[in-house]
Amino acid sequence: MGLIKSTAAPARDGLNTRTKCRDCEGLQLQLDDERPEVRRLAARDLGERGDCPAAAPALLQRLAHEPRMDVREALLHALVQLKAPEAAAGLVDCLRQGDTALRNQAIEALRQWPDEALPLMRQLLADDDAHLRIHAVRVLEGLGLPEVAGLLARALVSETHVNVCASLLESLSQIGDAQAVEAIEAARRRFDDQPYIDFAARAALQRCTSVTTP
Numbered sequence: 132m133g134l135i136k137s138t139a140a141p142a143r144d145g146l147n148t149r150t151k152c153r154d155c156e157g158l159q160l161q162l163d164d165e166r167p168e169v170r171r172l173a174a175r176d177l178g179e180r181g182d183c184p185a186a187a188p189a190l191l192q193r194l195a196h197e198p199r200m201d202v203r204e205a206l207l208h209a210l211v212q213l214k215a216p217e218a219a220a221g222l223v224d225c226l227r228q229g230d231t232a233l234r235n236q237a238i239e240a241l242r243q244w245p246d247e248a249l250p251l252m253r254q255l256l257a258d259d260d261a262h263l264r265i266h267a268v269r270v271l272e273g274l275g276l277p278e279v280a281g282l283l284a285r286a287l288v289s290e291t292h293v294n295v296c297a298s299l300l301e302s303l304s305q306i307g308d309a310q311a312v313e314a315i316e317a318a319r320r321r322f323d324d325q326p327y328i329d330f331a332a333r334a335a336l337q338r339c340t341s342v343t344t345p
Contacts, residue, residue: 155183162193162206170197171205178209187213191221194233203233207240219247223255226266238266242273249276256282261292268295272302280308287314293325300331307338315339 153176161173170193177186187210194206210218222244225237241248248270255267268286271279280303287299296318303311319332 155180155186158183159186159189162189167199167202171199171202174202174205174209178205178212181212184213184215187215187218187221191218191224194221194225200232203236207236211240211243214244214247216247219244219251223251226255226263227260234266238270238273241270245274245276248274249278253282256286261295264290264292264295265298268298268302272305280306280311284308284311284314287311287318290318293322293328296322297327297331300328300335304331304335304338307341309339311339312336 155177158173158177158180161169162177164170164173174190174193177183177190190206190210190213194203194210197203197206207222210222219241222237222241225233228234241252252267252271252274255263256271258264258267264286268283271283283299283303283306287296287303290296290299300315300318303315315332315335319329319336322328
């Protein structure tokens with residue numbers, strides 16, 4: 132008599148273990164699972180539960196050394212959903228990392244969190260590291276808040292690093308605000324020996340002067 136084959140579907144990559152440990156603590160442990168899919172789903176669930184704010188440190192710790200882009204996206208999305216202050220601070224720390232992809236992902240995540248990101252980016256605009264100031268400008272540009280244009284214009288008045296000035300001008304060109312015209316013209320005069328600054332300033336002026344101040 133031949134063996135009867137089981138008709139039960141095999142467990143997909145062992146993911147059936149998730150049904151046993153889906154509380155906050157169990158999901159945090161799964162963030163270090165060797166299977167990327169388990170890590171991704173654990174991060175997703177921690178964000179969607181809405182009752183695991185204490186998971187932020189575990190998500191940030193995983194994010195620091197997570198090699199998979201899809202898992203990183205789930206981790207970042209969960210951090211934004213948690214709305215925990217330490218989550219926002221942790222995303223800012225990602226801007227200091229040498230991993231370009233992680234920095235770009237952190238910028239996009241912070242842009243989804245305007246109220247928390249704005250004060251943090253104000254601080255970064257005064258950071259000694261010019262690269263961090265540029266990252267702050269990129270985040271601010273995407274926040275969609277009315278006060279951003281004025282904040283960038285004020286930063287442009289005192290900024291001395293040519294690359295940061297270029298980033299500020301590019302962002303002001305994207306946002307467009309008539310109140311930034313004076314700061315743009317001053318930057319253009321201050322860097323009159325830099326062809327790109329002249330080009331970026333002209334583009335920003337064209338955009339800002341076409342906007343009618345309410």
